Amino acid sequence: MKTISLVVNGQGVEKAVSDRTHLGDFLREQVGLTGTHLGCEHGVCGACTVLSNGQPIRACITFAVACDGQVITTVEGYGDDPIMRRLRESFTEHHALQCGYCTPGMLATARDIVLRIPEADEQRVRIELSGNICRCTGYVGIVAAILAVLNDLKIAPDRSVESLRDAVRSGRFIASAQPLSDTFIHFEAQSGPVSANTRATGKSDMPQALAQSGTQKNQTHIDGSFDLAFDAKTVWLFMTDLSSVAACLPGAQIKDQVGHKVHGRVGIKFGPMSASFDGAAILEKDDQAFSAVLKGSGQDSLSQSRATGDVLYRLEVLDQALTRVHVDLAYSLQGPLAQFSRSGLVQEFVRRMITDFGRNVSARLGNPTLADNVPVAAIHPVSIIFSMIWSRIKRLFS
Ligand code: FES
Ligand code: FES
Numbered sequence: 001m002k003t004i005s006l007v008v009n010g011q012g013v014e015k016a017v018s019d020r021t022h023l024g025d026f027l028r029e030q031v032g033l034t035g036t037h038l039g040c041e042h043g044v045c046g047a048c049t050v051l052s053n054g055q056p057i058r059a060c061i062t063f064a065v066a067c068d069g070q071v072i073t074t075v076e077g078y079g080d081d082p083i084m085r086r087l088r089e090s091f092t093e094h095h096a097l098q099c100g101y102c103t104p105g106m107l108a109t110a111r112d113i114v115l116r117i118p119e120a121d122e123q124r125v126r127i128e129l130s131g132n133i134c135r136c137t138g139y140v141g142i143v144a145a146i147l148a149v150l151n152d153l154k155i156a157p158d159r160s161v162e163s164l165r166d167a168v169r170s171g172r173f174i175a176s177a178q179p180l181s182d183t184f185i186h187f188e189a190q191s192g193p194v195s196a197n198t199r200a201t202g203k204s205d206m207p208q209a210l211a212q213s214g215t216q217k218n219q220t221h222i223d224g225s226f227d228l229a230f231d232a233k234t235v236w237l238f239m240t241d242l243s244s245v246a247a248c249l250p251g252a253q254i255k256d257q258v259g260h261k262v263h264g265r266v267g268i269k270f271g272p273m274s275a276s277f278d279g280a281a282i283l284e285k286d287d288q289a290f291s292a293v294l295k296g297s298g299q300d301s302l303s304q305s306r307a308t309g310d311v312l313y314r315l316e317v318l319d320q321a322l323t324r325v326h327v328d329l330a331y332s333l334q335g336p337l338a339q340f341s342r343s344g345l346v347q348e349f350v351r352r353m354i355t356d357f358g359r360n361v362s363a364r365l366g367n368p369t370l371a372d373n374v375p376v377a378a379i380h381p382v383s384i385i386f387s388m389i390w391s392r393i394k395r396l397f398s
Contacts, residue, residue, distance in 0.1 A: 004068040008033065009077025017064045024048045024059035027074060035075040035104050039133070046132030049105035050074045054168075056112050075104035082160040083111045086149045094148065096141040102134040110146045114161075115168055120150060222350045223328040226358025230365050232290060232315050235323045238365055239313060240285050240292060248360035250353060260284070266298065275300040277307055290315035306334045325361075327354050 005014045008031055015030050024041075027033045027050070039047035041060045048059040051073040078084035087110050090096070097103045106129070113120055113128045120128065125146050126139065134142065153161055228235050238244050242262050246252040251267035260283040267276040279298020286292065291314040299306050309331030316324040329350060 026064035049108040090145040094145040096145040098137040224354040
């Protein structure tokens with residue numbers, strides 16, 4: 001147990017929680033704020049979305065201990081927030097709720113849209129809302145309600161909404177819970193990654209210089225491996241050629257390359273959510289040890305989320321014509337997508353990407369004339385949930 005102190009809806013809260021208590025359970029069971037709804041509890045449906053230091057997060061996949069010192073706003077705490085006041089009226093006017101189960105999360109995301117993207121049109125609103133699922137009303141009323149607020153603010157700008165938008169543009173976060181107007185609480189922008197480790201990989205057997213990569217605090221680590229029926233030298237030549245590697249990574253495109261530096265794009269599609277990270281990467285390698293690290297960072301132009309990460313890989317000679325490639329991915333996400341970084345679904349997604357990557361490498365090594373383009377990695381969360389449940393059942397009975 002650890003005692004945490006945070007501000008919830010403008011009130012200081014200090015409570016002892018276990019390391020594994022999610023923020024959603026903490027808010028509902030220990031703070032008594034049952035307006036935060038839990039649906040899928042896997043970070044997919046968005047019902048549990050609350051604000052942490054002004055940014056939407058999934059309360060079901062955020063540990064309460066990770067929120068120590070933060071300012072949390074739930075649906076009970078928006079009070080007279082100038083955007084939320086408009087959204088509430090607009091949701092009522094446009095019949096944007098039926099049972100209301102999704103509504104606390106919808107409102108939190110809607111507020112974020114109005115705040116961050118004043119110019120959003122219908123398509124953009126729908127894309128931004130794609131992480132919030134409504135099981136009964138449908139989206140027509142919800143989208144119309146948000147568009148109405150955006151239009152009203154275009155026609156008649158509101159000084160208090162503009163000051164919130166200015167704060168977001170300048171990287172300050174403003175708590176939406178009372179006190180309001182001139183007495184808003186201001187927060188400096190967070191620096192550094194916002195996610196926490198889910199699994200430390202422990203001591204790496206990478207060479208010293210390379211081992212320093214991927215061991216930063218607050219990164220999520222995912223490791224995996226795949227076997228290739230080729231000798232280690234052939235595999236190594238392939239794995240240190242960036243254009244060959246990119247051609248096997250689903251959704252990756254290299255725009256330009258100078259030596260071991262590349263600029264490019266990685267696109268992913270995860271159920272209704274998609275992102276396309278533009279960025280740069282550099283490869284550092286140790287030919288003697290058959291190990292390398294690809295260090296990269298990028299930004300998704302749509303959600304403005306940022307990702308930094310290292311892909312460490314190392315070859316293990318199993319046989320003269322059999323090589324195992326160990327991959328250790330260490331990454332952190334900042335921005336709206338950060339809420340997914342520790343989700344079991346995302347980790348399963350990345351593991352599948354590693355498996356697909358291994359399959360593509362094997363295919364290309366066997367046939368170098370294969371076409372370069374590998375489609376964007378697209379996985380339906382439902383299929384992952386089923387495969388996770390199935391593997392748990394197998395573990396239970398094995
Ligand atoms: S309960 Fe579904 S995203 Fe949290
Ligand atoms: S209004 Fe019922 S789930 Fe959205």
